[in-house]
Amino acid sequence: MIERKDKFYREFLENNLFYASFVIGYDGSSIAYNKSPQIGESDAIIKGFKNIKKWKTIKIIGEEFLIYNVDNNKVYAHNEKHGCILIKTNKAYIIGIYPKKQEVSPRSVYLEKFCKQYDEEDIIKVNEKEKYVF
DSSP, X not given: OOOHHHHXXXXXXXXXXXXXXXXXXXXXXXXXXXXXXXXXXXXXXXXXXXXGGGOOEEEETTEEEEEEEEETTEEEEEOSSEEEEEEEOSSEEEEEEEETTSOSHHHHHHHHHHHHHHHHOTTOOTTOOSOEEO
């Protein structure tokens, strides 16, 4: 029987709205992912959120993204091929990358809903130590 936490992460990582998605802890650890961030990328995300108003670009899974919209703890970025949404929750950073030709709105709504559930879920702790890879 699949544990509740496994099911929770699996549903996020296997969704059809993003081709790459991951969860990064406040300590920079990769908690869950279907495409792993490269060395140093998690730290750059944490640093970017600390100075969010001056954040202009971000490199994720080896791709450079230009940030075009910052809304509180939510960042929208894109490059020629992909769009990206990064959200800082009360427990972690949640990231979703999708083909740029696809509409951002349903992805944003889904990610916001997931982030809310993530923060409310009692089985999820800050800086989870278990790794979930799908």
